[in-house]
Amino acid sequence: MALTKACLNNALPKPMNYFLFHLGFKKVFGGIRPQEGGRWKGRCRRTILSAQIFDGFYLSRDPNGISAAYCFARLPRLRSRDLAKVDWLNKFDPFIPGGMASEVRILIVGTGAVGAFYGSRLHRPEEGVKVSFVCRSNYEEVKANGIEIVSRTFGKYTMQPADVFKSIDQAAQLGPSESGSRWDFVILCTKVLPDRVDDAVLLSPLLRVANDHDRPPPTLVLIQNGIGFEDNHRQRHPQVPILSAVTVVNAEQLKPNLVRHNRWTRISIGPYLNFSSYLAHPHPPINPQLGIHSQSQLELLVSLLRSGQIHDVEIYGEKDLQILRWHKLAINASMNPTSILSGGLPSSEMVKNPQLRLHLQGCMQEVFEAAKKIFGIESFPANFASIERILQSTEKAGESSTIKPSMLVDWELGRPLEIQAIMGFPIRIATRAGVKLARIQSMYAFLNQLQLARSKKTGLCQARI
Structure with a gap:
């Protein structure tokens, strides 16, 4: 989440004194807001931090050069001797964690x-x-x-x-x-x-x-x-x-x-x-x-x-995390249902079978193409594994251990399957974007029917936590 000028302009009226909170580590220091482009420092519990203000925007680093997220609280008539009284600061802003919380x-x-x-x-x-x-x-x-x-x-x-x-x-x-x-x-x-x-x-x-x-x-x-x-x-x-x-x-x-x-x-x-x-x-x-x-x-x-x-x-970031979710979905939506429909094969055995490997490639390609259309991107980031690399690493991992897809484990133990989140939701989202997940749709229909038949036999009921 990038902090916008509007966010901080609303939070930092110029006449106000204020505390600058390092929300991540619960550190605090205070002072008078400087002129635009000015710098101010304050001593907190263990070290000195500094912040540069650019017309309501912020750029901040700790002494080790690590970027940090800060929030500004509106505190009128704040005096330096009040720095020690951090227990009453919560009431000024509902999104500030409890002062100098130790736990x-x-x-x-x-x-x-x-x-x-x-x-x-x-x-x-x-x-x-x-x-x-x-x-x-x-x-x-x-x-x-x-x-x-x-x-x-x-x-x-x-x-x-x-x-x-x-x-x-x-x-x-x-x-x-x-x-x-x-x-x-x-x-x-x-x-x-x-x-x-x-x-x-x-x-x-x-x-x-x-x-x-x-x-x-x-x-x-x-x-x-x-x-x-x-x-x-x-x-x-x-x-x-x-x-x-x-x-x-x-x-x-x-x-x-x-x-x-x-x-x-x-x-x-x-x-x-x-x-x-x-x-x-x-x-x-x-x-x-x-x-x-x-x-x-x-x-x-x-x-x-x-x-x-x-x-x-x-x-x-928010969008990039969702792109990453679709990349992982390519693995889950292909290998999880295929492992059940193939009679219980683990991932490494599926990728060794020429026909199943071809099927898995097709499923992953469907998801990749859908993600490109949904997010308006030409390709996944360069550091994301390609389809062939995913298949190769799956085959290599099988040399040292047998890895069963989580959906197969749930099926063997008689548990309900994550069909909607891994298949149903993506199919509906892709459809709204004008993309068909034909292979995923077929497996979704088969697994839905299999789970329905099992539920009728076992009386599988609603889960509660």
Whole structure:
């Protein structure tokens, strides 16, 4: 999210004194706004930061040369001796985190392999970063014994969460237990099943905005597969900062509280504000402060992940993150359904079969062409893998381990499939853009029928968290 002149002109009336907040690291310093092009400095807790003001715009770097996101609070009649009184600053701006807050509280909803792995890397209670989980089927095991991670990258270790909750309602009522304050981040790592459960409604107890606006709402982070599901959250929670994340991590849940991390850690994150390029309806206008706060929370989350040794975490802009989603969709929408329809073949076996390899190439090409039309681009960025490179890396990965697509694992375990987010939504979005996903459409029809037949036999019911 680029900070525009309009955003900061509205936030910085010239006659006012003000505090300049480094939202990512909760640092603060104050002074009188200089003339345009002027410079001012202020001492914060550990170091001196500086900011350059260009006619209401900003350019800022910390002493190490790292760009940072800042927000400006309107504070009339501020005096230098008030610098120590940071506890009352919240009331001036609903999007400023709680002053010099010493803790970051994170709630992860969906304690499968992905949620458990990233939660274990974020959790550093000795540094004030506390991670809690909402567990469903594995509540008793995680509550009693924590989560054990076996990783080729990080070794074997056990994480003891700050709290473990049976449900979202319980997490909203009880946590964080010591203060009753809201969560800073709510990270959703569940399957996207809009035909069975409305995630935006389920998360509402966690994302309510306080009437007195004494704190911002939690930032919602969506680490999920598929396309177009973020819009439901934005419509339901217009004041909530939303971050959308794409990951390539390969991990599996071996037991209720045991996760094996096989390979890769990369996660790409970007804001989701008012992106309606491929939606059937426009979003309402977004408060500029929401964009500023979303960017600051994005940078905070990235810094926390890097501190947890996830060094390949990436920051994307809103549109670029959606382009990346379509690139990953080319893999998911081809290999996931094909693995089921081919009788349960893992990815590496499919790419070795000449006919299936040709089919996978055709599916990926369909998605690539649709993305180009939707986003108005000639090609994906040069650093994105080509179709042939994807197939080659899949074949090579199969030499050391058998990797089953997640949809195949769900099918074998009798779980509902992410058909809508991975196939249904993209088909509808592509159709509105005048593009046909013929191969994906055919597999979508077959899988829908297979799942319907299984549901009638097993009585598969609506999922609840």
